[in-house]
Amino acid sequence: MILVTGGTGFIGRELVRQLVSMGKPVRTLLRPSTNSPALPKGVPVEVAVCSLLDERGLRAAMKGVDTVFHLASAEHQSTGADLTQVDVEGTHQVALAAAQAGIEHFFFLSHLGADRASAYPVLRAKALAESAIVHSGVPYTIFRSGAVFGPGDYLFSGLTRLMRMLPIAFFLPGDGGHLVQPIWVEDLVTCMLMALESNAYENQVLSIGGAEYLSLREILKIIENATGMRRIPVEVYPATVRVFALWYEQTFHHFPLSLFWLDYLSSDRTCPVDTIPRMFGLMPARFNQQSEYLKYVSNPKTKRKQ
Template structure:
């Protein structure tokens, strides 16, 4: 029975984690959120019954305790949104490896990992390299894993459209876009991703598989900005700037602002196209994904 499944989520307080926690509890699963020790109160979803286990991803003993009676792991935790302060080696690579070892010892039935389109060991971009290395550790394990590489994710509380909205409202008249804004992206609504993650749990055919999924349309970065401006009823003139110069400005913002609207890893994502088959999510999960323009009402809040 679904009610008997016990699921551990790493990154449960993050953008995707909050939505996934809500979906799983509504579906009758018992959810346990893995939190690292912190003096701050955890930003858990409100009004949702969630158990909590406190352990660092590199704390093998703490992970073993957190996995008692757990059947399934959704591994979403990553340092990428911390920008210049991120420690990808410790969290995304070593932390994943420690979690895999603990999961194997606990005989976990299913292990889901969220990655990115374009994850490659030889990538010039740190996040994509870290994701690829973590994927390799998972594939070499004995776990019944499912790796899902996604396109650009958007939704309420994301690190992309929300940051762009802040910038668009902040800067007067002009808006800098890297290299003409010609990078092609494939925005995927977070609710569609989470639906696929939950449905995959009951599909045995998704075991020991890697999938690439994105939204139902290819959009250039400039088209995405234009769509957001239309939603916000704003007008700005685009000014193209070479990526290295924009990166220098972003590095300065990361060091001088407590919560910068964009990070260097965010710019890395815009340095190259991130796409897959337009029909991948429909063919794999029988899901019709939402178009970008149709799911932006949260930006008006």
């Protein structure tokens, strides 16, 4: 049995779908909530309901489990995120429960640039979570991933919604020149599944990203080509962008992006482009090759092809 936390998220849903298609029995951990969970449709999975800090609930959720994929995170909740409770303490409790349950392999999804000394909350929280896993004694594989794109993503769909909200100009934090390394969600999940089937990646921290480095300016150009929207890039101080985003979110409660996107774009987030081909024998997709989904984000009334 495989336990997936964060199984209702963008990456988690794809992971659960592929695990089930491989014939793997899957249980997903859901936090107690009054909202209906966004489980993958038509995919048979077991469900365990408990919070990441519920020691007894976690022990029950891991009954009969030999592998854990821990994807749960609060970073997409923006100013409402409690990174300390969810990403740091939550991961510590999940890893501790996994070690006590004798879990054979613990997978964790982190970020390129994770660093305990980072000035940026998400990157610091991810590094602290990594440390909790490494010191728990459970066999682990940690994926430090580039920015993940695909239908339902957070960063690239959020940028598209932000462009739709700003009809003339797009305000770049700084010169928009910092580099990210977008990775297609199916490529990321494929790498995780290949690591599941091999002991070669045990007790390793793997930095992986897509086949190219892209600046924010280049990303916006690809979004424009995919959606037909055209915006004038205007450079402004990052602090100004942050203040505007914070004001908008607190006033209207639905800013298209988590404020943590500014942290992610504050410096280059890359690794060698040959990492996935070299380690997994896979040629990752480029962002412009798989960007068609963004036109449905820019125009929600457009019907997606079946």
